Amino acid sequence: MEYILAPSILSADFKVLGEQMKETEEAGAKYLHFDVMDGMFVPSISFGMPVLKSIKGATGQVMDAHLMVQEPIRYVEAFQKAGADIVTVHLEACEDIHATIEKIRECGMKVGLSVCPETDIKETETLIKEIDMLLIMSVHPGFGGQKFIPESLEKIRIARNMAKEQGFELDIQVDGGIYHNNVKEVLDAGVNIVVAGSAVFNGNPAENTRKFMEILKNYG
Ligand code: DX5
Ligand code: ZN
Numbered sequence: 001m002e003y004i005l006a007p008s009i010l011s012a013d014f015k016v017l018g019e020q021m022k023e024t025e026e027a028g029a030k031y032l033h034f035d036v037m038d039g040m041f042v043p044s045i046s047f048g049m050p051v052l053k054s055i056k057g058a059t060g061q062v063m064d065a066h067l068m069v070q071e072p073i074r075y076v077e078a079f080q081k082a083g084a085d086i087v088t089v090h091l092e093a094c095e096d097i098h099a100t101i102e103k104i105r106e107c108g109m110k111v112g113l114s115v116c117p118e119t120d121i122k123e124t125e126t127l128i129k130e131i132d133m134l135l136i137m138s139v140h141p142g143f144g145g146q147k148f149i150p151e152s153l154e155k156i157r158i159a160r161n162m163a164k165e166q167g168f169e170l171d172i173q174v175d176g177g178i179y180h181n182n183v184k185e186v187l188d189a190g191v192n193i194v195v196a197g198s199a200v201f202n203g204n205p206a207e208n209t210r211k212f213m214e215i216l217k218n219y220g
Contacts, residue, residue, distance in 0.1 A: 001169060001192050003216040005209065006031035006064050008175070008197035009055075010046060010144045012205075018058040020205050025059040027209035028217075032061040033175070033195045034084070035144075038069040041093045042142035049075075049082040056083030066114065066175065066195075068141045069093060073100045080107040088112025088135050088173075091127075092119060101130050112173070116141060121155040125162055128170055133193065134159055138186070139176030144197040148177030153189045160190025180211050187219050 007024045009017065009032065021032060032055075037046040056063060065084040069075060072089040073096070079087055087104045091113060094100045104111045113127060114135035121136070128134060136159060138152035156172060163170035174186045175195035183194055194216070200208045 003219050004193045005029040005212045006033040006195045007200040008033040008195050010035045011197035011201035021059045023206040024209045025061050027206045028213035029209050031064045034065045036067045040070045042068045044142050049078050052082040073103050076103045086110040086112050088114050090114045117149050121158050133171040135173040138174050146177055156189035
């Protein structure tokens with residue numbers, strides 16, 4: 001199983017976003033996590049399609065769009081046009097999750113499904129066969145720089161077991177409050193894609209990415 005770092009640009013310095021992305025890519029981060037907030041599903045507003053379109057191609061990184069958006073089915077095509085490679089939607093935000101998953105597939109992108117901390121992970125049990133990646137939120141979505149919720153570890157373990165029982169290897173991503181000093185715990189629980197915002201972009205992004213990659217490369 002491949003262990004991947006997905007730096008979240010929510011904490012980047014937007015004056016020099018392209019340069020910072022490049023630094024993370026050169027230090028080994030294969031994905032770039034793009035947090036979209038609509039002011040409805042979550043209280044805050046971040047950025048959307050025009051920003052993605054502008055940064056697409058600044059690096060060769062996989063554009064991993066996390067839509068914290070009510071009824072994201074409305075924007076799937078627009079994100080595909082803007083350059084998303086993976087579109088992750090929240091189970092809690094979709095009236096028809098099957099139709100939303102189908103729409104992402106039709107647009108030729110990978111499908112991510114996310115659950116908030118208060119959502120029972122068992123609700124995804126019948127859905128994981130239809131998706132490429134399960135994103136377990138380890139903070140309440142909406143802001144960077146929050147503290148990791150320890151109960152997330154048990155959810156990750158349950159998710160990894162559910163996939164095992166159904167006989168396949170699922171990409172499991174964790175997002176929120178991940179730092180160099182707790183990343184090993186989420187890997188042990190069963191995560192293989194790690195999102196980190198503050199821990200990458202506060203300080204020196206190249207150095208911070210390298211430190212994460214050392215841990216991820218030596219894992220397993
Ligand atoms: C939270 C976002 C996260 C966030 C992670 O709503 O989905 O991607 O930026 O930030 P840190 O790593 O700072 O907790
Ligand atoms: Zn995110």
